[in-house]
Amino acid sequence: MSSTTMITDTVTVFSRELRPVLRDPFSVVFSMIQPLVFLGLFAPLLPDVEGGSALQWFVPGIVVMSCLFSTAFTGSNLLFEIQTGAHERMLVTPLRRPALIVGRALKEIVPMIVQTAIIVLVCVPFGFDLHVLGVLLGVAILAVMAVGLGALSYTLALASKDTEWLFWTVQQTVLFPVLLLAGILLPVDDGPGWLRALSAANPLTYVVDAERALFNGEFPASTVLSAVVAAVVVAVLGLAVGTRAMRRSS
Amino acid sequence: MNATMIQTTGLTRHFTVKKDVVEAVRGLDLHVAEGELVALLGPNGAGKSTTLRMLTTLIPPTSGTASVAGYDVIAQQRDVRRVIGYIGQGNGAAHAQRGRDELVSQGRAYGLTGRDAKARADELVASLDLAAVADRPVSSLSGGQKRRLDIAMGLIHAPQLLFLDEPSTGLDPQNRANLQEHILKLRAEHGTTIVLTTHYLDEADAMAERVIVIDHGTVIADDTPARLKAEHAGDLITLGFGSASDAGAAAARLSSLSGATVSAGGATVEVRVAGGPRLVPGILRDLDAAGIAVESTAVNRPTLDDVFLNLTGRSLREGVVTPSSEEIAA
Ligand SMILES: Nc1ncnc2c1ncn2[C@@H]1O[C@H](COP(=O)(O)OP(=O)(O)O)[C@@H](O)[C@H]1O
Ligand SMILES: [Mg+2]
Numbered sequence: 001m002s003s004t005t006m007i008t009d010t011v012t013v014f015s016r017e018l019r020p021v022l023r024d025p026f027s028v029v030f031s032m033i034q035p036l037v038f039l040g041l042f043a044p045l046l047p048d049v050e051g052g053s054a055l056q057w058f059v060p061g062i063v064v065m066s067c068l069f070s071t072a073f074t075g076s077n078l079l080f081e082i083q084t085g086a087h088e089r090m091l092v093t094p095l096r097r098p099a100l101i102v103g104r105a106l107k108e109i110v111p112m113i114v115q116t117a118i119i120v121l122v123c124v125p126f127g128f129d130l131h132v133l134g135v136l137l138g139v140a141i142l143a144v145m146a147v148g149l150g151a152l153s154y155t156l157a158l159a160s161k162d163t164e165w166l167f168w169t170v171q172q173t174v175l176f177p178v179l180l181l182a183g184i185l186l187p188v189d190d191g192p193g194w195l196r197a198l199s200a201a202n203p204l205t206y207v208v209d210a211e212r213a214l215f216n217g218e219f220p221a222s223t224v225l226s227a228v229v230a231a232v233v234v235a236v237l238g239l240a241v242g243t244r245a246m247r248r249s250s
Numbered sequence: 251m252n253a254t255m256i257q258t259t260g261l262t263r264h265f266t267v268k269k270d271v272v273e274a275v276r277g278l279d280l281h282v283a284e285g286e287l288v289a290l291l292g293p294n295g296a297g298k299s300t301t302l303r304m305l306t307t308l309i310p311p312t313s314g315t316a317s318v319a320g321y322d323v324i325a326q327q328r329d330v331r332r333v334i335g336y337i338g339q340g341n342g343a344a345h346a347q348r349g350r351d352e353l354v355s356q357g358r359a360y361g362l363t364g365r366d367a368k369a370r371a372d373e374l375v376a377s378l379d380l381a382a383v384a385d386r387p388v389s390s391l392s393g394g395q396k397r398r399l400d401i402a403m404g405l406i407h408a409p410q411l412l413f414l415d416e417p418s419t420g421l422d423p424q425n426r427a428n429l430q431e432h433i434l435k436l437r438a439e440h441g442t443t444i445v446l447t448t449h450y451l452d453e454a455d456a457m458a459e460r461v462i463v464i465d466h467g468t469v470i471a472d473d474t475p476a477r478l479k480a481e482h483a484g485d486l487i488t489l490g491f492g493s494a495s496d497a498g499a500a501a502a503r504l505s506s507l508s509g510a511t512v513s514a515g516g517a518t519v520e521v522r523v524a525g526g527p528r529l530v531p532g533i534l535r536d537l538d539a540a541g542i543a544v545e546s547t548a549v550n551r552p553t554l555d556d557v558f559l560n561l562t563g564r565s566l567r568e569g570v571v572t573p574s575s576e577e578i579a580a
Contacts, residue, residue, distance in 0.1 A: 004361045016355035020346045077346065085340015086352075089403060092306050092336040093359040094328050250309045 009096045013103025018110060028111045031073060032118065035066040039119070042185065043126075053127035059119060060211035061184040064142065064204065066115045071108050071146050072175050075153030075167060078104065082161055091249060101151055101242035108150035109143045116142070131217030137224070138214040144231035145207050151238030158245040182208045203230035255411055255443045256282035256305065260314035263300050274300040276467040277314065282445060284410075287437055289458035290447040291554065293566055297467040298447035299339060302415050305445075306336045319411055332360070335409035339416050341396050342403040345389035349380060349399045352388065353406060360407035367406070374402040378432060394425030401432060412436075414446040418453060426450075430457055451554040451566055463558060470561050475554060483556035484510075485526025487533070489519045490546035500542050504533065526551075 004012075021028060039062050046054030081087040090100065116139055124130055153171070160167035181188065181195070182204035188195060199205050210227030213220050261278040264271050275297040282288055290298045303309045305318055307327040315322070321329040343352040350371055357367025375384045378398045383391050391399065397417065404412060417433065418426040434457065436442055448454050454461050455475050463471040463478070471478055491497040494517050501514035510523035523529060526549045537544055558566045 004359075008361075009359070012355055012358040015358075016347070016351070019348075019351050019355070023348065023351075080346075081344050083340075084345055085338050085342055086344035086347075088308065088338050088340060089336070089342035089356075089400075090359070091308060092331055092334070092338075093356065094331045094361070095359045250303070 004094060004096075006096055006099055009099030010103040010106070013095065013099050014106050017104050017107035021107075021111060025114075028070075028114050029118070031070040031111070032066055032115050034069060035062050035115075035119070036122070038062060038065065038185070039123070053129075055123050055126060055128040056216050057212060059123050059128055060138065060215040061182075061208055063116050063119050063138075063215075064182070064208050064211055065179060065184050066119060067112045067142055067146050068149065068175070068179060068204065070111050070115065071149035072153050072171055074104075074108060074150050075155075075157035075171070078154050079157040079160060079164060079167055082157065083164075087249070097246045097249075098239075098243045101154055101246045102239060104154055105147045105151040105239065105242065108146040112142055112146045113139060129217070131215065134214035134217045134219065137219070138211045141207060141210060141214075141224075141227050141231050144228070144235050145204075148231065148234030148236070148238035151235070151242040155238065155242045155245045158242075158249050161249075178202060178204055181205065184208055203234050206230040252283040252285050254281065254317075254320075255284045255286070256280060256316070256318055256445070258305075258314065258316040261301070261304060261311050261316050262313045263297075263304055263309065264312045273467055275304070275311075278467075278469060280316075280462070280469070282443065284443055285441050286460060287444045287458050288446070288460045288462060289454040290445065290462050290464055291449070291451070291454045291558075291566075292447075292464035293449060293564070296464045298464060299415050300467075301464070302336075302338075302413050302445070302447060306334060306413055307331055332407075333410055335404035335407065335412040337400050337404040337412070337414045337417060339419070341388070342400040343388045343396065345387070347388055348385055349388055349391070349402075350375060350384040352399070353384075353402055356403050356406045362407070370406055371402075374405060378402045394421050394428065397421060397425070397429060398432065401429070405436070408440065409442065411443045412445070414444065416447055416449070418448070418450065426453070433457065449566065451558075455554050461554065463554075463561065465558075465562055471557065478554065478557045479552040480524060482560045483552035484522045484524040485552060486550040486556075487521040487523065487526045487530060488546075488548040488550070489521070489533075489537075489544055491517045491519070492543060492545055493517055496542050499540070500537055500544075503536065503540060503542075507533075 043055060043058055046058055078087065120128070120130060120135060156167055156170055179185070181199045181202045183199060188199040206226040207230055210224050213223055258278050258280040261275060261280070263275040264273055278301060290301065292298055304311050305316055305323060307323050307330050310324055317323065318330045319333045323330055343349055353371035353374060354367045357370050358364065362370060375381055378401060380395065380398055380402060383395050388396065388399065401417070414433070418429050421429065430453065433444065437444055459474055461473065461475050461478060462469055471482065473481070489500060491500060497514050497517050497519050501512050501519045504510065504512045504519065504521055507521065507523060507529070510521050513520050530547060530549060534544055534547070555566050558564070
């Protein structure tokens with residue numbers, strides 16, 4: 001028996017999480033139904049903007065929304081494993097506690113990439129201009145964000161161990177304000193001051209702004225840098241609280 | 251004497267629930283030697299799971315110490331985890347996964363290479379009769395199949411010490427017997443030390459060489475099933491008569507029997523005494539000589555429930571109302 005390291009433990013947890021997705025790829029599409037419906041119903045309502053389709057503005061937002069939904073939801077898988085006993089079983093293995101959260105959170109990157117690819121490919125025939133380099137950089141930033149959001153969702157699941165309603169209540173209560181305040185569906189620029197202040201405090205706002213520029217083939221340094229900082233802050237915070245919660249889990 | 255596998259001193263665990271302190275385990279002193287098969291027997295809420303959860307590093311003791319396979323459960327958690335297998339009260343395999351996938355990642359968690367983990371998973375799938383269901387989602391398995399899969403998960407690294415928390419709870423008698431067979435086979439083939447909890451009396455009786463009876467977080471008896479029964483409960487001789495007056499007369503004669511507790515009710519007399527089967531012929535001759543006709547006899551060997559009843563005044567069997575539990579309720 002060889003010995004394990006933090007890295008092999010993380011790979012073990014990551015591949016275990018990924019396996020049901022690989023076995024049933026359609027599950028990735030399921031969590032996208034809502035974003036796709038939004039896309040289908042909102043996009044036709046958008047006025048055409050100068051120099052291109054309104055999709056250019058709307059699609060990056062939907063990509064972020066899709067990522068937000070699936071990462072916010074992911075904790076429910078852990079919650080279910082806590083309830084059935086699989087989580088307890090893993091706590092008794094020699095897997096390192098941080099690996100239990102890092103491996104799970106890293107897995108969030110995979111569905112995010114698949115979902116982004118689907119959204120972009122669906123929109124290209126409808127006049128969405130594909131800027132490959134920008135999209136790739138956008139996905140990289142979103143990957144960092146996805147890890148952070150996933151870790152936060154898992155943390156919430158660990159905290160809701162004995163009270164399942166807590167998970168769903170907090171998740172639903174936080175999800176929609178975060179979504180709206182990030183200016184994903186409607187721009188917040190023309191809103192009242194208090195709303196703009198809340199929006200400025202929302203890390204997702206910076207990511208959405210950067211994704212819009214990048215998906216449009218623009219690379220404004222300060223916007224992109226702000227998004228990177230926001231994503232890294234969320235990731236570090238998420239993994240820190242997640243590791244703490246995992247160490248206390250029993 | 252074999253080497254020590256588990257040693258606890260004053261092992262205690264409290265839970266605080268809304269300012270109330272629940273003393274789940276109180277000062278447990280336990281010694282389990284290598285190769286033993288021990289059953290922790292006790293009613294729901296006795297503290298069995300809490301004890302196992304401390305020994306498997308899931309929760310820290312409030313006070314006291316415990317060493318498992320020579321490692322301290324607080325200071326050397328990862329060493330403990332490496333050498334033990336644990337099958338908890340729930341399902342170890344996640345419902346969204348496939349059984350074989352879970353077995354492989356369990357193997358990886360213990361440091362097996364991908365190839366070894368796969369080979370070991372195949373081996374366990376075969377030996378636990380899981381071939382037909384190992385590649386289906388766990389959620390589609392029956393209770394008995396899920397439980398066998400749980401056992402396979404706990405065995406992936408061939409642990410020297412295996413904990414099982416209520417392994418057969420919720421299973422029908424056939425699946426229970428099947429599971430017990432698998433556990434006994436494991437023991438016979440690998441000499442694994444096994445600590446299991448149960449509230450099934452027959453299970454403890456049939457499987458364990460040593461039964462530790464736990465109630466309210468403390469050990470109230472610890473011995474082989476045979477010795478527990480001999481020491482804490484006699485055989486039950488039931489004699490049937492033609493009339494209540496015959497029964498009364500017989501009860502009066504039998505009360506001189508040494509070490510016996512005699513009770514008459516209607517036309518039957520119950521005698522609780524050690525060595526029942528050897529005493530019956532003499533009793534029958536004696537009653538016959540006194541002109542009392544015995545119409546029926548039965549001798550019941552004591553069960554662990556009789557032991558528990560004797561020790562605590564309560565029955566372990568669920569839904570059984572004993573005189574003392576009626577008193578408690580009154
Ligand atoms: N996490 C917990 N929080 C509060 N009380 C608990 C917890 N776990 C167990 N208990 C209490 O401790 C006692 C022993 O429980 P447990 O060890 O599960 O018993 P058993 O496994 O013998 O049925 C019970 O009164 C139970 O309610
Ligand atoms: Mg229990």
